[in-house]
Amino acid sequence: MPFHHPIRLAMLLLGLGLGLATATIAGCASTERSQREVAANAFTDLRREIEAQVADPSRRAELLSLTDEFEKLLDEAVVSRSETAARIMALNASYDSTEAEFTATLAKARESTRARQERLLEIQSRAKGILTAPEWENLGKFRTIALEAAAELASYRGADHAAPRGEKETLR
Numbered sequence: 001m002p003f004h005h006p007i008r009l010a011m012l013l014l015g016l017g018l019g020l021a022t023a024t025i026a027g028c029a030s031t032e033r034s035q036r037e038v039a040a041n042a043f044t045d046l047r048r049e050i051e052a053q054v055a056d057p058s059r060r061a062e063l064l065s066l067t068d069e070f071e072k073l074l075d076e077a078v079v080s081r082s083e084t085a086a087r088i089m090a091l092n093a094s095y096d097s098t099e100a101e102f103t104a105t106l107a108k109a110r111e112s113t114r115a116r117q118e119r120l121l122e123i124q125s126r127a128k129g130i131l132t133a134p135e136w137e138n139l140g141k142f143r144t145i146a147l148e149a150a151a152e153l154a155s156y157r158g159a160d161h162a163a164p165r166g167e168k169e170t171l172r
Contacts, residue, residue: 035149035152035153036153038149038152038153039074039146039149039150039152039153041149042142042145042146042148042149042150043067043070043071043146043149045142045145045146046067046139046142046143046145046146047064047067049138049139049142050063050064050067050139051064053135053138053139054131054135059130059131062130063127063130063131066123066126066127066130067146069119069123070120070123070146070150071150073116073119073120073123073150074150074153076116077113077116077150077153078153080109080112080113080116081155084105084106084108084109087105088102088105088106091105124143
């Protein structure tokens, strides 16, 4: 569907670029696996590594709970991204849409992204407080992979492959 309002197209591109992807990713998904599978595997690997690295059962349980919170944030980002894209497309399809409606939609998307980013930083800070310095260092690679997979899944570049957990995925 063509964009019939050049200003709206510019706002859409600006809005999509601002904060909806939480990190820049250098292609972590293979063509044979969906981005959701990549992200799920990254979280599974992170959980396994927590099990291997953290001997204390109470600290391990707390970290696994934080990992669950992190994955829930990912699912929220995917849903939010899909809802924002649908709203933008609906607004763009209507000649009666106003610039204020586009602005409000993009502002809402930025605010929800900002709130999720704050929650992610809180989770990371809590995890760092639980772990010893060597544990934090040893888990670094797995944290990075999980963050990258989550960011790719939550970005607009991966929209065709994204689906919240439990929903049927559409593969190309």
